[in-house]
Amino acid sequence: MLLYDDDKKEPRATYARALEHMTEVLLTETDTTRVLEGLARIAGETLNADRALIYDIRTDDQLAVALCEWLNPREAVSPTIATYPLSIFADAEAEVYRTRRPLESHAERPHVALSKDGSGVLLHENMSIQSLLWYPFDFRRTGYYLLVFNQVTHARPWLPREIEFLRIATRHAELALMQIAMKVAQVDSERAILEAQKAESIALLAGGVAHDFNNLLGIVIGAVARARSTLGAEAPLDANLRDAERAAREASDLAKHLLAYAGKAQFVAQNVDLVALASEMQDLLRAAAGSAQVTFSSSGPCFVHGDAGQLRQILMNFVVNAKEAVADSGVGRISVSVRREGPKVLLEVRDNGRGMSQDVQKKIFEPFYSTKTLGRGLGLAAVSGIVRSHGADLQVQSEPNEGTTFTVAFPAVGVPVPPRAFPWHRRARASSRIPVLGRTRRSCSSTTATTCEGCARACSTISGTRCSMLRTETSPSTR
Known part of the structure; x- marks a missing residue:
């Protein structure tokens, strides 16, 4: 049902019905894609546009990714859903991001930003768009959404009451998206607990x-x-x-x-240079890696506070696991990297092996879980305990047939200090x-x-x- 009534010309009633319908549709949805599809459809119907799209403007990746598109069934318009590099619309996108206001352009009077970056030729001449409107909303650190209306069959102005309607409609969508994000965060938090x-x-x-x-x-x-x-x-x-x-x-x-x-192994705390430790272990790690090629990279001294023996155990376990992962990969490659990033020292071990599914990644740090026939399932479990006892964070990134990267982020420290012993039996009695x-x-x-x-x-x-x-x-x- 079209919400814009051409015969009765009742814009106020039309917008009220549209917003009521939008509330019913959007605030009951639990999926982000369906919320955006509902917004594009209802807004396109209400403004009687030929085409309505929503793009995810990703400023980090410099991409405009089309998420959904609504086409007016009363007009013969072709779909244009696609992904574009932001460089095509550099000045126009910068204008929208800076002002956070709508951008309107017409074939007879192109917006100055579209004329400046040359995208006006693409939109108005090559794609035959007579009138367009860009409405940004839901600004985030990594970008924002852009609601786009195209008029292909004829030129038309975008009225102030239509802009006001879009302001309220996109606010409804933002609330719906926020509600979904809160539900997802709650589920993730409960699962993490x-x-x-x-x-x-x-x-x-x-x-x-x-x-x-x-x-x-x-x-x-x-x-x-x-x-x-x-x-x-x-x-x-x-x-x-x-x-x-x-x-x-x-x-x-x-x-x-x-x-x-359990984080209860014997612990001798001192400031350890991870770069020097990895350098000392190069021959041993290459021997443990077998036929796989092992490369090392680092950026100056990187001191962390911990037990040198346990830090060696972390590195050795990662390399041994990487060796087994690249066994069927032809030329196996393992890279070991130590670098300083802000207040953290990152130890990273990457391989080009068979990778892991998401289900496997959730279990690899559990004791006695192993994907190997003869594996005991204690190597990575021990690593996770050592990481916890050092106050560090452990992350794994992997996709099937795309390799695996283990990253440990240690709190960085300054100059070396004398070691202090913390025997396991003392800490056990204290707990x-x-x-x-x-x-x-x-x-x-x-x-x-x-x-x-x-x-x-x-x-x-x-x-x-x-x-x-x-x-x-x-x-x-x-x-």
Whole structure:
């Protein structure tokens, strides 16, 4: 139904009906595209234009992207929906953006801005537009929307009451778009809260289990080391004991990954130059990348406050994952970049591998999730825990068959400071939220002081274990 009545000429009633109809249509929509389509249709019908379009003016990309188009069914007009570079309408677009007012132009009297940048020839001569009106609305940091009316069959003026109608109509649309944005933000916020609660629960559980499990493994490794020392290398059971010790150490590595995911691994804080750290690891990272080509780039010293060992673990995990991603990509390429951007130091690892879908990206930092057949799913989980414990932000960008980019944004710091140790067992006692799931120290008390002394070197490789075991024998309060 056309809302403009040519016979009765009742503009006030026409505009009132149009605005009422627009309120019913726009404020009940939950999709941005449908809101804009409704605005173009109702405004085009009300002004009895030949054509009405809405462009997304993207000032960052310097593009005018046509989102929707309404054509008057009573006129034989062809569609013109397309995407244009803003450079074509440079002066006219600058005029609209500066004044934030409508721009009107006619074939007989082109607007001065259209004449200046030459777009008047394209619009009025090549596209045969007799009269046009540009109405901007919903200005944002990255651009705005532009409601465009074209009159092709004949020239016509754009009346003040029509401009006033568009002011109210676009305000309705802005409110509808704002309502949709608020709903989307609310859903995203609720989802983020649920994900954060889930991650925190898993981290607390993993940290508690890994801590006690690590201490128990310390007893196993210590006992095996003592047995091997007592029996000697020529004993028939030495090979079995060696296998048991190797398996226990691998289990200890898994426990360390869980502690890292929980953000409770042993932490020695100091100011670390990420550029120097990445430079020192170049040979090691190239070896880990196998046949893939690894390139490094940096911009001067970039200091962050954290644990050098854990920062190396982040970089190594990213490169190992990139190597596996580029395995089927022909010539695999991995780039490692460290740079300073404002108050942040960015560590970026990019590959040209198979990429990931959005569903996979949502799960890759969960413990025990892996896309590899034999993967344990703890590498990136540990990375996420280390990043959290350093007060940094972690971002992944990926598309299937388009490669992947991992970016960690650390708070930048100044000159180096002496390291300060923050052992895991101290921080665990200070946090009442870490669940204690076992009585590890009571088990330690069954191990003699002689055993602890005999396996001291072996136990020292496990975070916090040696201290816990030796403290058990020297402090009666722990028994």
